[in-house]
Amino acid sequence: MKRKLLIFSLSLFLLESNYGQTDSTSSGDANSLFDMSIEQLLGIDVVDKRFKFYGYIDTYAEKTYHIPTVGSDGKTTFEDAPFEWTPARNFHLYGSGNLTDNIDVLLNIARTSTDGLELRNAWGNFKIDRKFQVRIGKIYRRFGLYNEKLDQIPTFIGIEPPELFDVDHLFLTRTTNFMVHGAFDIGSNELLYALTTENGEGGAAKNVIPIGWDLRYKTSSLIVGTSGFTSGINSKYKTSSTVAFGSGSPRGGVLPWMQEDQFGVFGAFVEKNIGKLLIQAEYWVSPHNGTRNADNVLTLVKLGGINENQRQRFLGGSASKTDATLTTNDVVTNVSYTSSTWYLRLGYSIDSKVGQFVPYLFLDWMSNPEVINNKKYGGDEESGFADDGKFLKPSLGLVYRPIQNVAIKVDGSVHSQKFNGKNEMYPEVRMDFSFAFKQWQQ
16 A cells, blocks of 8 residues: 555656646636635635634534344344534634734634534744744644645535544544744745644643644645654653543544553645646554553453454464453453554546536555454444444545535545445435625725
8 A cells, every 4th residue: 555655656756747837717716626725715815914813613413314223143234323413513713913024923712513622733933934933822733635724624525534534533633832943945845844843632641742744845736745753752752642541532542441552644645637637645554652550441341342353362272261251351352453544535626607616536444353343442433343343434525615615525435344244334424504604805
């Protein structure tokens, strides 16, 4: 898979020589699908010493069908989930301004249906030179194509994020605290870099120093690059989970039944515009070396509804013992595993008298052998749902923008995985309505 992604990236890079000079409909105006921000969508001048407020609100609905479950007789049965409507799933209020020509600030206040009110971002950026800038505060790390703009739903195609940043099985935390970044001109193109660091996932800990990095080459119609992260520059010191065991899915890469974990995330990405066609692809791999908490594992074995493969993984040679006879000595505590994911996304922009239509096709794949299904104990209800931790999810959808700052999205996906010894599939449909706004200007 790494070789395929490299060949794909190089192919798109070579295409740049033929398609590098794109017209205004593909890369130059605000309707472009390519690398759009919410500031561009709303026509906000970034270099403006006034303080600006802007944001969006969205509402969401979904329905899942034919979900496989294991009956009391051990056979697979199927049932539909109830239709779920979330009237205001997200509300984001941004504030930004330039204190001087070289100092700018941004805040992002979010209200979500699951997490309540929180300060999602708050940072100041010091521009010593275009090639060398320092950003301090609570910052979305520059990582792949989507992390910095996942909170900007009206701007990008699709409804759900790539699996790397799906909130139920994040490969790493989305935010960092300190970023050195800059850009170099290469002719009419750019080479951008970023280096980041923050506390460990479980909080500040002695000798735990995470490091992240991003390097990307950007033209008028192409982005190609690589990002990486290590949870600690010294493998001797490990970090813990962002949540306590029994408090839900983590907001980072360390699962809550781990006592400690040392991990990394490495991969590459490419985004290419060819006329009105957008092509995106990413591949990520995350090796882990951790120690399980034996008491936590016993709890999820007895109460977490794990499958037989997971039981064998957690208990090894003691998997055949009854729950009542298990002790902490039966738990396999030292574990090394690798999670990985890739996706391919295609979108095509169609302009009309009644607005813009963007049909899209996605293909997402993920593997995580360690995660379980039960969200209460840290599962994700996707990889953990499968017998072997793997699933494939093709999606087909449409974005309709009647005006620039309104996006109506409808799509459907089919989850495909091995479940209870057989290959099973179940579909789901989603709808999202988002409205971006900015301050009224006289």
